[in-house]
Structure formats: structure tokens, C-alpha cells
Amino acid sequence: MTVKQGATRTRDRKSLERRDQLAESALKTLGEFGYAHTSLRDIAANSEFSHGVVHYYFADKTELITYCVRYYKAQCATRYDAIVASATTAEELRLGFADKLCETLVEDSSMHRLWYDMRTQAMFDPALQPDVLMIDSTLEEMIWRVLSRYAALSGQSLTIDSPTAYAMLDGVFERALLHHLAADGECVEWLRSRALGLLPTLLGA
Amino acid sequence: MTVKQGATRTRDRKSLERRDQLAESALKTLGEFGYAHTSLRDIAANSEFSHGVVHYYFADKTELITYCVRYYKAQCATRYDAIVASATTAEELRLGFADKLCETLVEDSSMHRLWYDMRTQAMFDPALQPDVLMIDSTLEEMIWRVLSRYAALSGQSLTIDSPTAYAMLDGVFERALLHHLAADGECVEWLRSRALGLLPTLLGA
DNA sequence: CTGCGCACTTGACAAATGTCAAGACATACT
């Protein structure tokens, strides 16, 4: 009995592991060269397999990309949860959040620019929109958990809504990322000070 | 006497007009398909010329793209200046700015997503960074003119710095654009209400 | 041991793409 379903393997655990393995190679490559300059051969070259294997596990390039987008989500949506859980004062949460923000800006800069790349691609390709919008919501909720915890620890209430708060913070982070990748050394501290300043601002006026 | 300079024409006015003409076709095409899926032949097909003409006026694809980025700047940096100049009250400026923001979100959505595409490409390609950073500064100044005028008309002072204000507003606009292109009908009014709400917030606490 | 099915490789094909040389066409100058 064949295990194929449509043109791609999806059933057994071995296949899922391979798909994840390829997704990781793809994310690594996409984060390095960007969506526009990454071919399936580049992705395979960054794995331990040959270029044909991609088409064995994925029907086409689009299926690989969308799978990667979904796979990406699992890695990034819990980034601040440890700090939210461990912080006992508003100040501790504020400092920890700003630190983590600056840390991931530097350490995961390739993954972040890939995310902005994919989100922008979704503006052109409707096929990417469902997944991208879902991830954006997940990230928004991640930020909202930080903010509502910060408000609770401060004994204040939030006057801003979740989408707006996320969008503003995201805009600040995207700007910091662009300048960081353009070799602007000051932007890390800029991001830290903006994050530190923004949290109190987002509470009641 | 030949007018060639290096591999491309740059001197006389006729050549500059052709370059602008091609840049317009390129921007139109790029706004439609995105950077990743636009070829020089697509661009030429959207003009009245054949595909070879691109290489007659531009040394290579990179030179065309960077020229387009620069050309783009001239079109967008004065979008709100008329409202800034004509508004006589803070409320008039606030409403006019929000209206213009929503109007351009819908009318110029292809150009906006192209801008976000190019800005993201700059995260991968250092060759684009100087132009992109310069345009970003120009846009930031455009927003700053609105905000400082709004503060003056309100008789209040701005407590936020220019980069942060621009980054936050840009994040809100980018989110609205993504949802607008994903056929979310409510996001225009969402953008309007956020813009209306944000202007007073950006003044003193 | 033998054959079968799965996982993967190899090689190939067609289409797309950046680049560019060669020529056609037009306009201006002598």
C-alpha cells in the first residue's frame, strides 16, 4: 500500500520529521537570502539531501513555503512567556521584556527579516494570507500577554487595544531591525529605550 | 561624440525622460507582482518598448531598481503637506490627516506594498540600504511635519521623538495595508479610528 | 535468498530570466 496522499507524503511520523527537517533548512536558507533569491536547490543544498527530495515531500514550492510559515510559528510565539511567568514586579517585567527584545533583534535577525519578508509577500500572494494573518494574530496575543501582565503588576489598566499595541511595537521593532541589518550600532540601545518608554505609555494616560 | 557613460545613458534630458518613463513602468509592474516575481521583460511589456531597451538605459537590474527607489521618493514625501498648510485648527488637521491616510491606503495600496517590499529587500541586500534609509528618513520627516503642526495648533508640546512616532504610525499603517489587501473591509475604518486616536496620544501624556 | 516497496538520487526538460551583440530605423548634419 502506498502512503502517498495526493502528490506528497503526509501520513506517518517519519515523513513529518523529514518535512520539518526540510522546513528548517528552508527557513535557514530563506533567512539568509530572502524569498526572492532562494531556490529549491539552495534549500536542498543547505540540507543533507539532494535537490529532488523537496518535490518528494512537497507538491510544489508554494506548499513548501506555506509549510515553512506554519512551522515558523511554533518557534516564535512563546518568546516572552518565561519572563511573563517569572516576573514578580512591573519593573522586572519591563526590563526583562526590553532585554529579550534586544537579544532577539541581534540573535535572530535573519529569522525576523524572513518573517517581514513573508508577511510582505502575503500582500501580493493571497495563498500566503491565511497563514500569515494567523501568525500575526499569534504574535499579537504574545505581546498582549506581556502588556496585560505588565498592567496587572502595575495596578493600572490598559487604555489601548491589542491590535494597535502590537502594530506600534512591531513598527518600532521593524525599524530597529532594518537599522541593525544596515550596521547601525546604536539601534539596539535605541530599541531598548523605546521599549522601556513604551510600556508605561501604553497604560493609562 | 557618444553620449554613453559607462554602460548607461545619463546625460541629456531625453535620456532622463526615458529613464523616468521606464521607472514608472517598473514601479507599476513591481507594485502589481512584487519584487520577487517581476522580470525585466514584464517591466518592458508594461511600457511601450521592447525588452532590450531596459539594458540600454540601465546597466543592470540593480541599477534599475535603485533608480526606481529614488524615483519613488519624489512621489510620496509630500502627501500631507497640503493639509498641513491649509489646516487652521488641530481638529481640522487631525480629520484631514486621517482621511488622507485612509484614502492612500485604498488608492495607492500597490505602491505602498511595493515600498514595504523594497524596504524588506534592503534587509537582505546592502546595495538597497542607502536609498531605502534615505526614503525612510524622508517619510519620517513628512510625519513629523504633521505632528509638530498638530502640536502647535493644539498649543501642546510633543513628548515623543520623531523616529518613534514614525515607526509606530508606520506599524499601524502596515497592518492596515496587510488586512486591506487580504480583503478585510473593516480595516479602513480601523485605520481611521487609530489615526484619530493616536494623534492626541502622541502629544503630552 | 528473493522480490517488493519505500526513500532518495540523478539526470533531464521546458520555461523563465539577465545580459548583450547585431542590425533596423529615424533624425540631423554636411
Next chain:
DNA sequence: AGTATGTCTTGACATTTGTCAAGTGCGCAG
């Protein structure tokens, strides 16, 4: 008129890319 020069087209090239068919090796069931 004839020539030269600038402008644009045509066709071609090498390469890249997505796709896929055919084949190889390996483990396992019978």
C-alpha cells in the same frame, strides 16, 4: 543625397529554476 549618430528592436546566449521521470540502493516480508 549621403553619412553619421542616437534610439530602439530582434534574436540569441548562458544560466537558473521548478518540475518530474527514471533509476539506485536498502530494508524487510515471504
